[in-house]
Amino acid sequence: MEANIHSLYQKVSKGNLVISHEGAIDSDLISTFLAKVEDSLLQDGENAKRVRKIYNILVEALQNLYHHQEIPPKAFLDSMQIPGLGQYVFFVMTKENSGNYRVTCGNFVLKSKVKVLRDRMEQLNSLSQEELKELYKIILNNDEFSEKGGGGLGFIDMARKSGNKFGYEFINFDDKFNFFIFEVLVS
Numbered sequence: 001m002e003a004n005i006h007s008l009y010q011k012v013s014k015g016n017l018v019i020s021h022e023g024a025i026d027s028d029l030i031s032t033f034l035a036k037v038e039d040s041l042l043q044d045g046e047n048a049k050r051v052r053k054i055y056n057i058l059v060e061a062l063q064n065l066y067h068h069q070e071i072p073p074k075a076f077l078d079s080m081q082i083p084g085l086g087q088y089v090f091f092v093m094t095k096e097n098s099g100n101y102r103v104t105c106g107n108f109v110l111k112s113k114v115k116v117l118r119d120r121m122e123q124l125n126s127l128s129q130e131e132l133k134e135l136y137k138i139i140l141n142n143d144e145f146s147e148k149g150g151g152g153l154g155f156i157d158m159a160r161k162s163g164n165k166f167g168y169e170f171i172n173f174d175d176k177f178n179f180f181i182f183e184v185l186v187s
Contacts, residue, residue: 005106005171005179006080009090012104016095024087025069030062037093054101054186057161058093060154061103061184065089070108073174101186109180114170117180120152125165132160162186 006022013020019037021029037058041051072088082088089107096102109117127135136156159166167183 005076005173008171008181009092009106012090012092012094014094016097018093018095018101020090020092022088022090023082025062025066025089025091027066030059030066033062033091034058053161057103057158057184057186060158061105061182062091064154064182065091065105065107068107068109070110070177072108073177076108076173098187102183103186104181104183106179106181108173108177109170111176111178114178114180118168118170120155121166121168124155124159127159129160129163132156136160158184 009020009022018040019033021033034055038051038055041054042048046054069087069089072082072086076082076088077086080088090105092102092104094102094104124132136153139153139156155166162184164185164187167181167185169181170178171181173179
C-alpha cells in the first residue's frame with residue numbers, strides 16, 4: 001500500500017508542474033509555497049484577479065493539509081524512511097493544456113472521520129453557487145466550528161471560488177486509516 005501512495009503522488013505530479021511536495025508540512029513551508037506559486041503565476045502572465053483566486057484556493061488547500069494531517073501508521077513511515085513520529089502529506093499543482101490549474105492533495109485520515117468527510121464532499125458537490133454562499137453565511141453566523149477551529153469553511157470557500165465540483169477518493173490503508181485524495185480544478 002505504501003508504494004501505491006507514493007506512486008499516486010508521482011502520477012499526479014506529471015504534466016505541466018507548477019509546484020509539488022511530498023512529506024511533512026508546516027506553516028513556513030506553506031508560506032514558501034504560496035510565494036513561489038504567486039511569483040510563478042505572475043511571471044507566466046496570469047492576471048492579478050486570477051492569481052488572487054488561485055492563491056486563495058491554495059491557502060485553503062494547504063491549511064487543510066496542515067491542520068488536519070494525522071500521523072501516519074508506523075509501517076508507512078518505515079517504508080518511506082520517515083523518522084520517528086513523522087508526518088506525510090502530498091500537494092501537487094499542475095497547469096492543464098486548457099489553461100486551468102489542478103490542485104491535488106493527499107493525507108491520512110482516521111477511518112472514523114471518513115463518513116463525515118465524504119458526506120461534506122457530497123453535500124458541497126451537490127450545491128449551486130448561491131447555495132454555497134448561503135451555507136457559508138449559516139456556518140459563520142451559527143459559530144459551527146470543529147475542535148480544530150474550522151467549520152468546513154475552507155472547503156466551502158474552495159468550492160465557491162473554483163466554481164467546480166471536487167474530485168475525491170478514500171484509499172483503504174489499514175484497519176485504522178484511509179488515505180484521502182482531494183482534487184479541485186481552478187478555471
